[in-house]
Amino acid sequence: MLPFILKRVFQSILVLVITGAIAFSMFTFVGDPIDNMLGQERTMEDVERLRAQLGLDKPIPVQYFKFLNEAAQGNFGVSYRQGREVSEIIMERAPATLELAALSAIFAIVMGIALGVFTAIRRDGFAAHFIMSASLIGVSLPTFLIGILLIYMFSVELGWLPSFGRGEVVEIGGWTTGFLTESGRKALILPAITLGLYQMTLIMRLVRSEMLEVLRQDYIRFARARGLSERVINFRHALKNTMVPVITVIGLQLGAIIAFAIITETVFQWPGLGLLFINAIQFVDIPVMAAYLMMISVMFVVINLLVDILYAFIDPRLRVSAK
Amino acid sequence: MKKSSAILAVAALVSSTAMVNAETLKWARAGDALTLDPHSQNEGPSHTMRHQMYEPLIIRDTSGAFVPTLATDWAPSADNPNVWVFNLRKGVKFHDGADFTAEDVVFSFERAKQPNSDMKELIGSITAVRAVDDHTVEIETSGPNPILPSNLTNLFMMDKGWTEANNTVNVQDFEGGEITFATTNVNGTGAYRLVSREPDVKTVMVRNEEYWGRNDFPMEVSEIIYTPIQNAATRVAALLSGEVNFLQDMPVQDLARVDSADGLMVKQAPQNRVIFFGMNQGADDIEADNVEGKNPLADVRVRKAMSMAINRDAIRQVVMRGQSQPAGMIAPPFVNGWTAAMDGESSTDLEGAKALMAEAGYGDGFSIRLDCPNDRYINDEAICQAAVGMLGQIGITVNLDAIPKAQHFPKITDSKTDFYMLGWGVPTYDSEYIFNFLVHGRESDIGTWNGTGFNNADLNATIKSLASNTDLDARNADIASIWRVVQDEQLYIPIHHQVLNWGMGENVGIEVDPEDQPRVKFFTMK
Numbered sequence: 001m002l003p004f005i006l007k008r009v010f011q012s013i014l015v016l017v018i019t020g021a022i023a024f025s026m027f028t029f030v031g032d033p034i035d036n037m038l039g040q041e042r043t044m045e046d047v048e049r050l051r052a053q054l055g056l057d058k059p060i061p062v063q064y065f066k067f068l069n070e071a072a073q074g075n076f077g078v079s080y081r082q083g084r085e086v087s088e089i090i091m092e093r094a095p096a097t098l099e100l101a102a103l104s105a106i107f108a109i110v111m112g113i114a115l116g117v118f119t120a121i122r123r124d125g126f127a128a129h130f131i132m133s134a135s136l137i138g139v140s141l142p143t144f145l146i147g148i149l150l151i152y153m154f155s156v157e158l159g160w161l162p163s164f165g166r167g168e169v170v171e172i173g174g175w176t177t178g179f180l181t182e183s184g185r186k187a188l189i190l191p192a193i194t195l196g197l198y199q200m201t202l203i204m205r206l207v208r209s210e211m212l213e214v215l216r217q218d219y220i221r222f223a224r225a226r227g228l229s230e231r232v233i234n235f236r237h238a239l240k241n242t243m244v245p246v247i248t249v250i251g252l253q254l255g256a257i258i259a260f261a262i263i264t265e266t267v268f269q270w271p272g273l274g275l276l277f278i279n280a281i282q283f284v285d286i287p288v289m290a291a292y293l294m295m296i297s298v299m300f301v302v303i304n305l306l307v308d309i310l311y312a313f314i315d316p317r318l319r320v321s322a323k
Numbered sequence: 324m325k326k327s328s329a330i331l332a333v334a335a336l337v338s339s340t341a342m343v344n345a346e347t348l349k350w351a352r353a354g355d356a357l358t359l360d361p362h363s364q365n366e367g368p369s370h371t372m373r374h375q376m377y378e379p380l381i382i383r384d385t386s387g388a389f390v391p392t393l394a395t396d397w398a399p400s401a402d403n404p405n406v407w408v409f410n411l412r413k414g415v416k417f418h419d420g421a422d423f424t425a426e427d428v429v430f431s432f433e434r435a436k437q438p439n440s441d442m443k444e445l446i447g448s449i450t451a452v453r454a455v456d457d458h459t460v461e462i463e464t465s466g467p468n469p470i471l472p473s474n475l476t477n478l479f480m481m482d483k484g485w486t487e488a489n490n491t492v493n494v495q496d497f498e499g500g501e502i503t504f505a506t507t508n509v510n511g512t513g514a515y516r517l518v519s520r521e522p523d524v525k526t527v528m529v530r531n532e533e534y535w536g537r538n539d540f541p542m543e544v545s546e547i548i549y550t551p552i553q554n555a556a557t558r559v560a561a562l563l564s565g566e567v568n569f570l571q572d573m574p575v576q577d578l579a580r581v582d583s584a585d586g587l588m589v590k591q592a593p594q595n596r597v598i599f600f601g602m603n604q605g606a607d608d609i610e611a612d613n614v615e616g617k618n619p620l621a622d623v624r625v626r627k628a629m630s631m632a633i634n635r636d637a638i639r640q641v642v643m644r645g646q647s648q649p650a651g652m653i654a655p656p657f658v659n660g661w662t663a664a665m666d667g668e669s670s671t672d673l674e675g676a677k678a679l680m681a682e683a684g685y686g687d688g689f690s691i692r693l694d695c696p697n698d699r700y701i702n703d704e705a706i707c708q709a710a711v712g713m714l715g716q717i718g719i720t721v722n723l724d725a726i727p728k729a730q731h732f733p734k735i736t737d738s739k740t741d742f743y744m745l746g747w748g749v750p751t752y753d754s755e756y757i758f759n760f761l762v763h764g765r766e767s768d769i770g771t772w773n774g775t776g777f778n779n780a781d782l783n784a785t786i787k788s789l790a791s792n793t794d795l796d797a798r799n800a801d802i803a804s805i806w807r808v809v810q811d812e813q814l815y816i817p818i819h820h821q822v823l824n825w826g827m828g829e830n831v832g833i834e835v836d837p838e839d840q841p842r843v844k845f846f847t848m849k
Contacts, residue, residue, distance in 0.1 A: 031728075031733070032732075039444075040772065054498065082522060084500055163560045268557065269551070278553070
């Protein structure tokens with residue numbers, strides 16, 4: 001088990017370094033941050049002075065090495081746009097994204113599994129057909145459109161829920177939460193549905209097809225022959241055996257929920273990391289872009305690593321072959 | 324309208340006197356202030372935020388005229404042509420109760436001249452600021468400076484005592500990530516006080532009941548909740564749903580919808596910004612065209628023909644949905660030196676344009692690349708697309724390269740483009756500002772935005788002399804003569820003046836400011 005993990009960790013670090021290098025070589029194409037930082041009245045001397053001060057006159061590999069070196073010591077530099085420490089900004093923005101992602105994930109998993117099982121068991125019922133057709137919308141409509149549609153329906157037309165922001169938040173030891181106030185909870189609903197809808201339909205369709213597959217297996221027939229109740233068959237035997245591929249997908253999708261919260265956060269003006277990243281791209285805020293991309297790649301790598309390890313626990317065969 | 328209990332909760336925190344007529348302005352726009360330090364970041368949204376809480380000596384009204392604010396009157400000194408004398412308003416107090424005096428003005432100017440200050444260029448000609456008595460200040464410049472007051476409308480006054488007590492005498496080192504007391508706290512003389520601020524999320528301000536002009540201005544808004552909302556559709560949705568009752572940065576395509584919605588209206592006014600194309604006439608041969616060995620843009624007949632090919636009315640109607648004012652010169656209408664005659668000089672004449680092209684030897688046309696931003700001006704890319712079709716009619720094949728502003732503007736300042744779109748606003752309301760940046764030949768500290776390669780020594784000398792010409796009639800004559808050259812040379816192809824739109828609830832009363840700087844003390848709430 002240990003060599004397996006060590007090998008994976010080593011691979012992960014390699015992936016991180018390469019991702020960072022690709023990201024850095026892309027920054028030159030995003031534009032020149034100097035132009036946004038100085039007003040139109042600036043002189044050429046101002047430009048050169050600032051460029052030198054930020055180290056942007058150095059070649060890309062040198063800039064990248066400097067970034068890695070400082071990042072290893074926990075220093076991600078200063079945001080060009082906000083003039084504050086990047087690590088501080090990220091800490092401030094992370095709770096918003098994580099709360100939203102957690103709620104979306106719970107929504108996606110609970111609803112996805114429930115509806116998946118339902119549509120598999122009642123595969124010919126009207127409700128199942130309706131759910132399956134409706135789920136096509138979730139898969140095919142782009143997130144921003146779903147967000148805008150929800151805003152127009154629930155904020156503009158019905159006036160039930162807020163169209164933007166987090167509402168009132170409560171701060172508890174450096175963590176801001178929207179769960180403790182009414183306006184905060186209301187503000188969470190639409191973004192969480194928007195963000196989780198795609199994942200929910202994905203999980204639902206996966207659970208359904210896996211369930212259908214499993215329900216055809218011989219051991220299910222034998223279980224029926226033994227006279228076990230439908231409940232026990234469906235949930236203890238069938239569902240349990242569909243979970244391996246479902247867990248993989250859920251694991252990867254969890255990362256996707258955080259990483260792709262960008263669009264949902266932009267539509268709902270959700271003050272999280274995704275919005276921060278979009279701002280950073282528009283302003284060519286290199287320190288924020290670099291820190292965010294590194295953070296997201298670390299997250300994906302860690303999730304993959306955990307999923308691999310989890311596999312080994314769920315499926316003993318993998319453990320054997322890893323040795 | 325007050326749906327959110329949160330807003331009520333915040334309102335309850337406001338002192339009980341303010342509750343008598345509590346009117347909340349829920350205000351949204353695309354961007355947030357970058358910092359609260361009055362002398363860091365010379366930038367629109369940052370100034371807008373400061374204008375509610377800090378004050379300069381002078382502001383401008385919506386017509387561009389000066390309005391006395393912390394100074395009651397000002398005039399050049401009778402004894403020394405290099406000195407302006409400002410008389411300060413008496414009885415003004417900062418939010419913490421300290422008196423506003425000449426000492427604070429001297430301190431604020433010194434602070435704004437520090438190396439980290441973003442305002443230092445605007446007051447670069449100032450050599451000394453002296454307090455004559457508690458309410459009189461003399462400002463000395465390196466030479467006579469007839470338009471000094473124009474540069475002071477965004478120069479905010481801080482309290483010397485508060486600044487020193489809170490160890491925030493130095494302007495923050497923005498690029499270095501420095502946070503000082505003044506970047507997150509405010510002690511100004513303005514009509515509103517800061518209650519709370521989360522950058523990029525929300526800023527709350529309450530009415531300053533001790534404001535010197537409490538009875539002179541409407542000041543009917545008792546509380547301001549300012550929220551940046553970047554996504555245009557969400558911004559409009561927030562206005563439609565009543566979560567916001569005042570909106571800047573209205574998307575043009577939603578104007579009709581907002582205006583027709585119950586309880587909402589849109590107000591508009593010409594903005595202090597003109598949109599135009601620049602052409603590199605200075606190079607012998609240019610990269611972006613298909614003509615070898617010569618530069619078609621160097622021929623004034625080609626430049627005139629290109630301008631005649633542009634149908635500004637079509638752009639106004641189709642691309643801008645009526646939200647623009649066709650331009651014939653690259654000065655906004657409020658600016659000293661603008662004339663209606665010159666602004667009407669561009670006309671569309673395809674036959675005339677073709678004849679000029681043939682005369683210049685380009686009867687068969689040529690091809691060229693047009694560089695255009697796609698996230699800076701209202702419908703910028705669509706305007707360029709329209710121009711592509713229009714120039715095609717006189718045989719010029721235009722390849723459009725529309726890119727984000729962060730990539731576009733460096734092309735202009737680094738001379739990497741031969742045909743480009745640019746927009747220009749004039750904070751000083753005087754033509755000298757336009758000439759300094761767009762007409763004077765390019766040097767390291769002047770003509771920085773002149774990407775045309777135009778460099779006329781005589782004209783350069785006249786432009787430089789404007790700064791210290793105190794004979795205003797002679798100065799205006801010089802300005803007119805410089806404009807004549809710019810027009811005759813067709814240095815730029817003017818397109819239009821942008822129009823600003825603000826969306827608001829019908830109970831909100833305010834006129835649109837051409838610089839996009841709403842000042843809430845002027846708002847009425849019915």
